[in-house]
Amino acid sequence: MLRSLSIDAEKCTGCLQCEMACSYENEGVFNPAKSRIKVFTFHDEGRFVPYTCTQCDEAWCLHACPVEAIVMNKATGAMEVADSVCVGCKVCTIACPFGTVNYNQDTGKVIKCDLCGGDPKCAEACPTDAIVYVDADATGLDKMRAWAAKTDNAASARG
Amino acid sequence: MDAGRPGDPGNQAEILVAGMKHVIVGAGPAGVVAAETLRKLDPEAEIAMIGDEPEPPYSRMAIPYLLSDHIDEAGTYLRKQPGHFVHHSIEVVADTVASVDTRDKQLWLTGGGAVSYDRLLVATGSVPILPPVSGIDHEKVTNCWTLEDARKISRGCAPGASVVLIGAGFIGCIILEALVSAGVKLTVIEMGNRMVPRMLDETCGALLERWCGEKGVNVMTNAQVEAIEDAGGPVKVRISGGREVNAELVISAAGVRANAKFLEGSGVELSDGAVVVDRHMCSSVPGIYAAGDVACGRDFSTGEYSVQAIQPTAVEHGRVAAHNMANHGSVTHPGSVLMNILDTIGLISSSYGQWQGVEGGDTATLVDEEAFRYIQLQFDGDRLVGANTLGLTQHVGVIRGLVQGRFRLGRWKDRLMKNPLLVMEAYLAVSQG
Ligand SMILES: Cc1cc2nc3c(=O)[nH]c(=O)nc-3n(C[C@H](O)[C@H](O)[C@H](O)COP(=O)(O)OP(=O)(O)OC[C@H]3O[C@@H](n4cnc5c(N)ncnc54)[C@H](O)[C@@H]3O)c2cc1C
Numbered sequence A: 001m002l003r004s005l006s007i008d009a010e011k012c013t014g015c016l017q018c019e020m021a022c023s024y025e026n027e028g029v030f031n032p033a034k035s036r037i038k039v040f041t042f043h044d045e046g047r048f049v050p051y052t053c054t055q056c057d058e059a060w061c062l063h064a065c066p067v068e069a070i071v072m073n074k075a076t077g078a079m080e081v082a083d084s085v086c087v088g089c090k091v092c093t094i095a096c097p098f099g100t101v102n103y104n105q106d107t108g109k110v111i112k113c114d115l116c117g118g119d120p121k122c123a124e125a126c127p128t129d130a131i132v133y134v135d136a137d138a139t140g141l142d143k144m145r146a147w148a149a150k151t152d153n154a155a156s157a158r159g
Numbered sequence B: 001m002d003a004g005r006p007g008d009p010g011n012q013a014e015i016l017v018a019g020m021k022h023v024i025v026g027a028g029p030a031g032v033v034a035a036e037t038l039r040k041l042d043p044e045a046e047i048a049m050i051g052d053e054p055e056p057p058y059s060r061m062a063i064p065y066l067l068s069d070h071i072d073e074a075g076t077y078l079r080k081q082p083g084h085f086v087h088h089s090i091e092v093v094a095d096t097v098a099s100v101d102t103r104d105k106q107l108w109l110t111g112g113g114a115v116s117y118d119r120l121l122v123a124t125g126s127v128p129i130l131p132p133v134s135g136i137d138h139e140k141v142t143n144c145w146t147l148e149d150a151r152k153i154s155r156g157c158a159p160g161a162s163v164v165l166i167g168a169g170f171i172g173c174i175i176l177e178a179l180v181s182a183g184v185k186l187t188v189i190e191m192g193n194r195m196v197p198r199m200l201d202e203t204c205g206a207l208l209e210r211w212c213g214e215k216g217v218n219v220m221t222n223a224q225v226e227a228i229e230d231a232g233g234p235v236k237v238r239i240s241g242g243r244e245v246n247a248e249l250v251i252s253a254a255g256v257r258a259n260a261k262f263l264e265g266s267g268v269e270l271s272d273g274a275v276v277v278d279r280h281m282c283s284s285v286p287g288i289y290a291a292g293d294v295a296c297g298r299d300f301s302t303g304e305y306s307v308q309a310i311q312p313t314a315v316e317h318g319r320v321a322a323h324n325m326a327n328h329g330s331v332t333h334p335g336s337v338l339m340n341i342l343d344t345i346g347l348i349s350s351s352y353g354q355w356q357g358v359e360g361g362d363t364a365t366l367v368d369e370e371a372f373r374y375i376q377l378q379f380d381g382d383r384l385v386g387a388n389t390l391g392l393t394q395h396v397g398v399i400r401g402l403v404q405g406r407f408r409l410g411r412w413k414d415r416l417m418k419n420p421l422l423v424m425e426a427y428l429a430v431s432q433g
Helices: A017-027 A060-064 A091-095 A121-125 A141-150 A152-158 B029-041 B060-067 B147-156 B170-181 B202-214 B311-326 B397-405 B411-418 B420-432
Strands: A003-007 A038-042 A047-051 A070-072 A079-081 A102-104 A109-111 A131-135 B021-025 B046-051 B090-094 B097-101 B106-109 B114-116 B119-122 B126-128 B141-143 B162-166 B185-189 B218-220 B225-230 B235-239 B243-247 B249-252 B256-258 B274-276 B288-290 B295-298 B339-344 B347-353 B362-368 B373-380 B383-390
Touching: A003 A047, A017 A038, A017 A121, A038 B420, A047 B420, A060 A070, A060 A091, A060 B311, A079 A109, A091 B311, A091 B339, A091 B397, A121 A131, B021 B029, B029 B046, B029 B090, B029 B311, B060 B147, B060 B170, B119 B311, B141 B147, B147 B249, B162 B170, B162 B243, B170 B185, B170 B249, B170 B339, B185 B235, B202 B218, B202 B339, B202 B347, B202 B362, B202 B373, B202 B383, B256 B274, B288 B311, B295 B311, B347 B397, B362 B411, B362 B420, B373 B411, B373 B420, B383 B397, B397 B420, B411 B420
Parallel strands: B021 B046, B021 B119, B046 B090, B119 B288, B141 B249, B162 B185, B162 B249, B185 B218, B274 B295
Antiparallel strands: A003 A131, A038 A047, A070 A079, A102 A109, B097 B106, B106 B114, B126 B256, B225 B235, B235 B243, B339 B347, B347 B383, B362 B373, B373 B383
């Protein structure tokens, strides 16, 4: 059974432990700016929303890649960037309609969530269970994915 | 969800007539994605892909990174697994299609043979246009379109060599970095009043030009090449306004046109040389489809038909065409969002949809000229319809998400008018609120 990240923004306190854990795991530094998960702050409402790739079925990033540098890890279901193949063209960063693939100017490659190979550090670090790693079917992912269903795009493509 | 996506489970149920013979002309991204999608849809189909370049199917988009030595030639290949096409029973034929006989459903190869088809996909891409000036056929002038061109450019870019680049469109701008890092003395000549005039607005294009200037690149806008003269060694490039530059290499990146000449007289309707298609990517002749740079396809934003000539569109076309080749009418093309992202010597710019704005719409802008950062958003009512950005690399895709989702922004529109950088927040609020 594939597992995925389930995010419950209501439980997020904005502590940024997830960003720290992510950047440390993936970049070797405690630097939220290098995190693949990002907590957005809505000051007016006092709300925090952690946000990262949902490993969506559409895999816009994977299909847009001109050199096959993004491939699905069959074990985790994550779309992973192969650094050695990525040329840094950034087409995936505009193809992903969720804005979850980013270009890293230091390395000249793109970065995105890869579920830490099946042991996501953000979920481990979250002290309030706002981020948990659970069976894919049981997540609120559908809500995050509802995007695709909402678009005109979807309606006509089904036709 | 978009049913036109490979990897969709259950696709095979769509097939009405299995085992048809599909012939694809052109082995670029559109052709390759179509071939693979067809294979997934119909394991019994016969699939042949005819390409006229000597290399395995590759991605033109990767050429700039080959020029800058980030990758070798194999790094440009669309599929990395050796034997990929054989494994998927896709026959790759190295030949050029000379003409199509739409009545007898067969095509003629320049090699002499004929190939019959049940369904035909035209995915022959585009070809560069050379500016019509004397001397343009000189051997020191090259396009930057194929791997063969890339090899010629690499050979001509010795450190210190004087190089003239004709055209500061998006392709010109992407290869700038490679040329600069090769240490050549570079002059760029652009006809328009700014860099990348068909993708960036005045502010953005002007900032990019200043950036290039600061990096030591001589960019001439509102300038035209008038002639290229043989001068024994380097050529003499004559430029409007009485200017001239000597060059060891002239690279022409002055635009492209659809590559469908071989269809002239076949009965397939062309518009400005591109194949006219409907929302099933079908041409005026039933059974013949077109995809990618050669197709005049639907634009998501305007609903009109045009040639976008970008990679993501080629892939979308290829997928939709394949579904309809396997089962006509099964997938309707919603239209592709015109979008692009460029890295010009480290400064990143992007454009989306109707970045020029729409009548009666609103524009939000924020600029920091010193830092080379810029964003402009275009709204139609409270929907985002287009944008330009400069110097931004984080979460830019969400602009596409907002445009393509046609989300109503409500009160977030005012917030974006005040601070256009809040696109990600706006997206979260309206899409998941
Ligand atoms: C240097 C460069 C940089 C680029 N950068 C970007 C970018 O950053 N972003 C972006 O979105 N796009 C970019 N592009 C454009 C992108 O590469 C094209 O949109 C894309 O290649 C189109 O794919 P296609 O399959 O339609 O056509 P092509 O890739 O052109 O493939 C068509 C193939 O068909 C072959 N063919 C043509 N006629 C025949 C015939 N009669 N018989 C047999 N074979 C034939 C051609 O030789 C070619 O191999 C770039 C292009 C270049 C050259």
